[in-house]
Amino acid sequence: MRRGRRSGLYTLVAVHSTALGPALGGCRMWGYGDTRAAVRDGLRLARAMTLKAAAAELPLGGGKGVIMVPPGAPVDAERRRAVLLDFGDTVEAFDGRYVTAEDVGTSEPDMAVIAERTGHVSGLARARGGSGDPSPWTALGVEEAIRVAGERVWGDASLAGRSVAILGLGGVGAKLARRLADAGARLVVADIDPARRATAEALGAQWTTPPEALAAAVDVLAPCALGGVLDEDTVPALRCRAVVGAANNQLADDTVADQLAARGILWAPDFVVNAGGIANIAAELDPGGYAPERAEARVRGVAATLRAVLAEAEAAGVTPLTAALARAHRRLAAAGS
Ligand code: NAI
Numbered sequence: 001m002r003r004g005r006r007s008g009l010y011t012l013v014a015v016h017s018t019a020l021g022p023a024l025g026g027c028r029m030w031g032y033g034d035t036r037a038a039v040r041d042g043l044r045l046a047r048a049m050t051l052k053a054a055a056a057e058l059p060l061g062g063g064k065g066v067i068m069v070p071p072g073a074p075v076d077a078e079r080r081r082a083v084l085l086d087f088g089d090t091v092e093a094f095d096g097r098y099v100t101a102e103d104v105g106t107s108e109p110d111m112a113v114i115a116e117r118t119g120h121v122s123g124l125a126r127a128r129g130g131s132g133d134p135s136p137w138t139a140l141g142v143e144e145a146i147r148v149a150g151e152r153v154w155g156d157a158s159l160a161g162r163s164v165a166i167l168g169l170g171g172v173g174a175k176l177a178r179r180l181a182d183a184g185a186r187l188v189v190a191d192i193d194p195a196r197r198a199t200a201e202a203l204g205a206q207w208t209t210p211p212e213a214l215a216a217a218v219d220v221l222a223p224c225a226l227g228g229v230l231d232e233d234t235v236p237a238l239r240c241r242a243v244v245g246a247a248n249n250q251l252a253d254d255t256v257a258d259q260l261a262a263r264g265i266l267w268a269p270d271f272v273v274n275a276g277g278i279a280n281i282a283a284e285l286d287p288g289g290y291a292p293e294r295a296e297a298r299v300r301g302v303a304a305t306l307r308a309v310l311a312e313a314e315a316a317g318v319t320p321l322t323a324a325l326a327r328a329h330r331r332l333a334a335a336g337s
Contacts, residue, residue, distance in 0.1 A: 004086025016046035023063030025049035026103025031071030052271040054328035088117025134277030135171035141276020141302035160184035163218040168225025169196040257321035269324040
């Protein structure tokens, strides 16, 4: 963790594991109330990245970058550039053990600024030889996962007529909404940013408040905003049959998986469902470089991973979370030896 000499703002990098490869994880730019909250978030997100890469059988470890901006006060363009350069220096200090990418609050042009200070940047624009913004790929992976949940719960992977509530209509949420609408799903959507309402209306989706979206009577709830949305207060209010979304760290803690199972709600582990973005980035490491066709096949692999996790959970009589953690830990243990 460092205080940037250009911006005066704190940036941090958390490396959770390099057992399977360099620790890859996006850079989150967010208004945290205090540095402890930022550190806690960075550490939790880094662990989730380890599990995600391991469960998806990617040659990557887990890490995360965080840029702490003042809460509620927008950062002007000059200071934004300054803090991105400061973050680039923090990344460079890890000498390749951490590789950054986009996450909440950062975008493809931001990666180009970070790349002025370090070579350990993925998700650069296609024109620069990178794999580009991962969010469309994450959305594709989430769609695949919703279809797999459909197979399990209703014996039908089709999205036509399926009702889905999407919480968070940002980079991933909006692209997921478009994909689901095109496939014939009925959508209820919410975001704390009122500017997203236009996107909802353009899709013919019903716009509502975040608490109402969370408790909507729908087939599937897709959390696509920030983490911690499922806890002992929100789970009893859910009226969906399955929860399948992009947000990292959806559960306030691991015991919430048991509460969801007890209510008969299928929770598809977030780190399995949202691996599409990192699967696309991993294609940058392929011999010969990034090729979208190969990347797409890997992203669609989210379906096979989730199918395997749900089958293992059923066979062992455990929650999908327990089965997914066991899968990730098996792979990490094999690498450790
Ligand atoms: P984003 O920043 O583009 O979108 C997040 C959206 O959620 C914003 O529109 C924001 O206004 C909204 N939001 C924030 N708090 C909210 C709340 N309490 N209720 C409703 N809406 C709220 O971020 P992005 O990239 O779409 O990521 C969404 C989630 O998916 C994050 O948890 C991220 O870590 C995760 N994820 C993203 C990946 C990617 O490829 N971008 C890959 C894997 C996971």
